[in-house]
Amino acid sequence: MYLYDDRDRCLLRERVRQFRDQTTRYLQGDLPEDQFRPLRLQNGLYIQRLAPMLRVSIPYGLISASQLRRLAHIARTYDKGYAHFTTRQNIQFNWPQLPEVPDILAELAAVDMHAIQTSGNCIRNITSDEFAGIAPDEVEDPRPWCELVRRWSTFHPEFAYLPRKFKIAVSGSESDRAAIQIHDIGLQLVKNAAGALGFRVYVGGGLGRTPVIGEVIGEFIEPRHLLTYLEAILRVYNRYGRRDNKYKARIKILVKVWGAEVFGARVAAEWQHLKDGPNTLTEADFAHARQFFTAPAYEAVDVAAADATVSACAAAERAFARWLERNVRAHRVPGYCAVVLSLKPVGVAPGDVTDAQLDAIADLADRYAFGEARVTHHQNLVLADVRRGDLPALWRALKAQGFATPTIGTLSDIICCPGGDFCSLANAKSIPIAEAIQREFDDLDYLYDLGDLTLNISGCMNACGHHHVGNIGILGVDKKGEEFYQIQIGGEAGSRAALGQVLGPSFYAPEVPRVIARILDVYVQRRLEGETFIETYRRVGVEPFKDSVYAKAA
Amino acid sequence: MPKLLKAGSFTIDAWRRLDADAARIADGDALLFPLPVWLARRDALLARDSSHTGIWLNGDEEPEQIAADIHRFGCIAVNFPTFMDGRGFSCGRLLRERYGFRGELRAVGDIFVDQLHFLRRCGFDAFELPDDTSLDTARNCLDAFSVHYQAACNPA
Numbered sequence: 001m002y003l004y005d006d007r008d009r010c011l012l013r014e015r016v017r018q019f020r021d022q023t024t025r026y027l028q029g030d031l032p033e034d035q036f037r038p039l040r041l042q043n044g045l046y047i048q049r050l051a052p053m054l055r056v057s058i059p060y061g062l063i064s065a066s067q068l069r070r071l072a073h074i075a076r077t078y079d080k081g082y083a084h085f086t087t088r089q090n091i092q093f094n095w096p097q098l099p100e101v102p103d104i105l106a107e108l109a110a111v112d113m114h115a116i117q118t119s120g121n122c123i124r125n126i127t128s129d130e131f132a133g134i135a136p137d138e139v140e141d142p143r144p145w146c147e148l149v150r151r152w153s154t155f156h157p158e159f160a161y162l163p164r165k166f167k168i169a170v171s172g173s174e175s176d177r178a179a180i181q182i183h184d185i186g187l188q189l190v191k192n193a194a195g196a197l198g199f200r201v202y203v204g205g206g207l208g209r210t211p212v213i214g215e216v217i218g219e220f221i222e223p224r225h226l227l228t229y230l231e232a233i234l235r236v237y238n239r240y241g242r243r244d245n246k247y248k249a250r251i252k253i254l255v256k257v258w259g260a261e262v263f264g265a266r267v268a269a270e271w272q273h274l275k276d277g278p279n280t281l282t283e284a285d286f287a288h289a290r291q292f293f294t295a296p297a298y299e300a301v302d303v304a305a306a307d308a309t310v311s312a313c314a315a316a317e318r319a320f321a322r323w324l325e326r327n328v329r330a331h332r333v334p335g336y337c338a339v340v341l342s343l344k345p346v347g348v349a350p351g352d353v354t355d356a357q358l359d360a361i362a363d364l365a366d367r368y369a370f371g372e373a374r375v376t377h378h379q380n381l382v383l384a385d386v387r388r389g390d391l392p393a394l395w396r397a398l399k400a401q402g403f404a405t406p407t408i409g410t411l412s413d414i415i416c417c418p419g420g421d422f423c424s425l426a427n428a429k430s431i432p433i434a435e436a437i438q439r440e441f442d443d444l445d446y447l448y449d450l451g452d453l454t455l456n457i458s459g460c461m462n463a464c465g466h467h468h469v470g471n472i473g474i475l476g477v478d479k480k481g482e483e484f485y486q487i488q489i490g491g492e493a494g495s496r497a498a499l500g501q502v503l504g505p506s507f508y509a510p511e512v513p514r515v516i517a518r519i520l521d522v523y524v525q526r527r528l529e530g531e532t533f534i535e536t537y538r539r540v541g542v543e544p545f546k547d548s549v550y551a552k553a554a
Numbered sequence: 555m556p557k558l559l560k561a562g563s564f565t566i567d568a569w570r571r572l573d574a575d576a577a578r579i580a581d582g583d584a585l586l587f588p589l590p591v592w593l594a595r596r597d598a599l600l601a602r603d604s605s606h607t608g609i610w611l612n613g614d615e616e617p618e619q620i621a622a623d624i625h626r627f628g629c630i631a632v633n634f635p636t637f638m639d640g641r642g643f644s645c646g647r648l649l650r651e652r653y654g655f656r657g658e659l660r661a662v663g664d665i666f667v668d669q670l671h672f673l674r675r676c677g678f679d680a681f682e683l684p685d686d687t688s689l690d691t692a693r694n695c696l697d698a699f700s701v702h703y704q705a706a707c708n709p710a
């Protein structure tokens with residue numbers, strides 16, 4: 001994990017001092033509301049329906065046990081005892097008081113954390129793969145690159161007043177778990193024929209009102225040119241992105257209007273001037289960034305003995321066997337595995353955790369995973385380096401804390417935005433829909449039989465729940481003041497990113513579980529041996545699903 | 555009257571923006587020519603001394619258009635139509651880093667003190683601020699950070 005040095009700490013202290021001063025001037029009436037707004041947003045502070053919300057940055061999802069404990073303390077002291085992990089690997093507090101926010105920032109700075117650029121029209125938290133560094137299918141560890149991009153983008157003086165927010169994601173493996181194609185910039189680490197490392201650069205992806213899958217403008221950008229190339233993209237966007245209409249201000253609109261080819265050519269022209277300039281990376285920069293992401297001190301594990309322990313427990317306890325099947329992932333080091341902690345038990349808003357749970361995660365990370373945890377964009381957590389032999393004990397501890405719901409990657413592992421319960425932009429509630437679906441499909445055998453399936457819910461077209469790229473996507477819509485839900489299928493967030501297709505007219509909330517059941521029935525009837533939901537959809541198309549969902553009751 | 559912050563103090567402004575429809579151009583006055591005026595009368599204006607010849611660029615105007623004449627200007631003012639419009643930050647860096655402008659680079663229009671630090675890092679060295687701006691606040695804001703993670707324009 002990246003460790004702060006004196007310069008990083010100095011920067012954070014200066015940031016806290018700056019924001020304290022800005023808040024004081026605002027509260028005294030010396031800083032007008034409209035000017036304070038971008039400043040507080042760039043510090044992650046929203047004013048939402050019920051109270052302010054503070055979004056704290058977790059760079060590319062990596063967090064240490066001591067940081068988790070500090071978050072627990074903040075939830076307890078300044079909030080109502082809970083917090084919320086987001087789809088961008090960050091964490092949010094929903095009830096902080098504005099005058100206390102500078103104190104919260106000081107508490108965060110003491111553990112090298114902050115809320116810098118977690119909102120506002122700037123470059124946001126860099127996101128990545130929660131299995132970075134341990135995934136068997138990894139080409140190259142993305143974390144050092146995330147860190148280099150994080151530093152470059154932090155307080156970048158030219159890009160703090162962009163036309164709109166800007167999100168960058170980095171993937172280092174063959175199967176993209178960071179959803180890079182739905183980001184403003186997606187960076188894919190690749191190796192060329194000669195075995196040299198480079199970046200395939202996607203631009204213009206994004207969801208919201210106008211969902212777009214990103215397009216490639218750079219097939220192979222050499223690592224040392226990464227930052228100057230990014231700077232060229234950002235400069236073209238900063239200069240030519242629309243500013244007259246916030247719904248048309250994202251880079252995706254500029255890329256669409258110009259076409260990816262023209263956009264890419266403009267970037268290349270700008271880059272000619274920046275290339276080899278002062279932001280060019282050196283071998284020393286690479287080495288510095290890489291030294292923080294070395295493997296932890298893995299022990300030589302007696303793999304056969306560990307497997308025997310695990311098998312014995314699985315034979316004795318069905319629940320453990322199920323958890324093992326869904327919540328434990330392969331690791332490139334023999335005898336180790338990654339464990340996903342589910343934050344999706346039925347009846348809890350996806351991603352919510354209490355202060356006590358945060359403390360418990362910190363203890364488990366210390367005990368079983370080298371003191372580190374990771375946040376996933378599915379709003380779960382990962383302990384990345386667990387000895388296989390520890391799985392039974394870890395499972396019991398997770399069960400006691402409510403993190404062992406064995407449904408990772410299934411229909412029940414829903415991504416869901418805060419929706420109408422919390423968000424002033426909502427057309428409809430979303431959390432109760434997630435809960436109704438979880439209750440309807442609570443039979444684990446059925447969920448497992450359905451296999452890998454993503455279901456995403458957003459309470460309005462801003463698409464915070466990424467409904468466009470869920471295999472099943474649910475969108476809250478408002479019809480003459482009443483809440484309805486539009487359902488789409490066929491979306492995908494990974495390497496074969498695709499937007500879902502709307503099935504047809506929308507439904508009342510109570511109808512939603514039944515509609516989902518019909519969609520699932522079509523899949524079960526039509527699937528071929530071993531086919532996942534999305535594979536069946538790709539083969540049979542949307543029509544059979546439409547026919548079933550809108551069939552007149554016989 | 556806005557105040558001009560330069561070299562850490564409020565100073566008397568020597569420059570005046572020429573009205574687009576001004577009939578007469580006084581020789582000795584330090585004037586900022588709106589880009590269209592400069593482009594239209596360039597041949598005649600080239601005779602002026604750079605010490606009192608400047609340009610006033612609007613947010614949507616391209617610094618590329620004055621690149622060839624850049625050393626003929628003593629001052630370039632970049633206008634920020636609203637404080638949320640960040641194009642001027644790119645404009646500043648281009649003028650300094652790409653076109654090598656060495657004169658006074660002034661941020662004018664709808665800017666506020668909390669932007670000063672970034673403006674300076676984008677090459678600006680003079681700032682037109684509202685009349686009621688406190689000098690202490692402005693100085694604090696200019697020096698908000700002593701550490702930077704990326705290369706940009708750093709004040710001499």
Ligand code: HEM
Nearest residue numbers: 048086087088206207208209417418422423425462463464
């Ligand atoms: C309750 C307060 C919230 C408000 C007011 C809000 C508002 C918005 C708005 C207006 C957008 C659209 C921006 C655009 O398209 O340019 C957006 C996008 C997004 N929001 Fe939220 N949001 C909130 C909470 C959340 C939460 C809790 C999460 C994570 C779980 C989240 C994740 C996202 C993501 C990932 C996007 C990007 C979608 C894209 O790529 O366009 N938001 N949000």
Ligand code: SF4
Nearest residue numbers: 417423426459460464
């Ligand atoms: S999708 Fe809409 S309802 Fe949901 S959090 Fe985002 S803005 Fe709010």
